[in-house]
């Protein structure tokens with residue numbers, strides 16, 4: 001029975017539709033499809049409903065040309081797998097008809113078997129390879145139909161079915177072409193956007209190189225990561241040995257971020273006595289504790305709209321860690337003694353030189369806070385792992401010194417550079433900077449820094465015989481000049497701490513240990529004496 005015959009039968013109920021109009025309605029239904037998938041679905045529906053077929057499926061050739069996909073059941077069948085009938089039909093380039101019972105026993109592809117499992121074995125299966133008639137793309141896929149022998153035989157001879165199939169193929173080819181173009185355009189737009197993003201990020205990373213010096217691969221990677229982190233609002237955890245530049249990275253992150261116009265508030269958790277840290281961070285209400293005559297904003301409130309940098313986060317006391325976690329998770333906090341909670345919108349950057357995992361093991365740091373802080377973890381490489389950066393850093397520090405002191409620019413001799421490259425730097429970049437400052441101070445204006453000017457290199461005068469006696473004389477002379485004991489002691493203390501920090505390349509833990517002080521006390525003294533606490 002042909003399409004026309006079936007249409008006639010469908011319209012026996014008196015609907016005023018002639019064969020031509022039915023064909024038109026069918027064509028319209030196909031033409032209105034927006035995508036190849038919709039077209040296939042409509043095509044199958046029209047055939048199934050109008051032709052008395054038991055099963056209709058339309059398989060499409062994937063872009064690779066190696067697979068046939070099926071919209072309805074998601075089956076995917078390889079074109080060169082002859083365990084299913086579609087491969088045979090496409091290989092032969094002409095329709096294939098066989099009994100379903102035979103197909104079930106001969107063609108044991110599991111996806112095909114599943115497709116026809118529920119159909120009676122008495123039916124016939126016809127597979128028609130579909131080809132784009134305009135030649136743009138040779139094979140489109142295959143049409144599979146199961147039905148009575150007479151129905152399938154009628155269809156094969158029906159001119160209207162042939163027209164239907166031809167329209168299906170033309171529309172399919174056109175829609176595929178449009179869809180392909182749309183996909184190509186979308187891919188192009190996407191890669192252009194990525195290219196633009198890539199170029200913008202590259203430009204930012206290059207600009208960052210003026211601030212975070214170093215051409216080593218490790219520094220280049222770090223700068224790229226900083227640019228990425230700055231694009232987000234994620235909490236950043238900076239980990240690295242002392243003096244590797246964590247503070248510098250935190251400031252760069254803020255400058256590059258969308259919050260750059262907001263405040264950047266920083267606090268060193270190790271430098272503030274435990275009792276004060278909470279009110280420094282959270283602020284307090286008036287009368288919250290004895291001496292709190294005025295309400296005071298804490299750093300969290302001051303950092304609203306900007307970035308809060310918590311240095312030495314590993315030293316934060318456990319009770320405060322819990323409160324900080326709450327700020328991170330909800331943005332809510334309560335100043336000391338206040339009755340109401342407040343809301344803050346800030347990006348948190350935390351830094352530590354301590355192995356936080358060990359502190360978690362020792363139950364001195366909360367694991368949940370660690371993971372929350374480290375949404376975007378960044379590790380700063382120690383200087384000894386990027387010795388190629390030493391010369392560039394040293395020259396930049398010498399230039400900084402000259403600019404600060406208003407002196408002509410100082411060069412560094414190749415021998416001094418060699419020595420600088422060979423040193424170990426437990427205090428990392430800070431140690432190198434202190435060393436160059438010292439060497440600059442020891443170098444006569446107009447000269448270049450020589451190896452002898454570097455600390456740790458014996459000076460001829462120091463080794464001269466009798467220097468011990470001179471030392472005693474100098475001490476006596478200095479003592480005779482003291483008129484204010486407190487001030488003299490303060491100066492002496494400041495000098496001693498400064499020297500010790502220089503000796504240990506700025507490593508506060510080592511400096512504090514060598515002076516028999518807790519690290520927190522040393523940090524406190526540095527603040528009191530207005531020494532560079534770093």
Ligand SMILES: Nc1ncnc2c1ncn2[C@@H]1O[C@H](COP(=O)(O)OP(=O)(O)OP(=O)(O)O)[C@@H](O)[C@H]1O
Nearest residue numbers: 211212213241242243244245246247248353429430
């Ligand atoms: N890549 C760099 N380029 C230029 N200067 C740098 C770089 N890294 C660090 N410095 C300088 O080295 C010194 C120490 O850096 P910073 O204070 O950022 O280290 P840190 O890792 O925060 O140290 P700590 O753990 O002791 O707090 C600063 O003077 C900083 O300006």
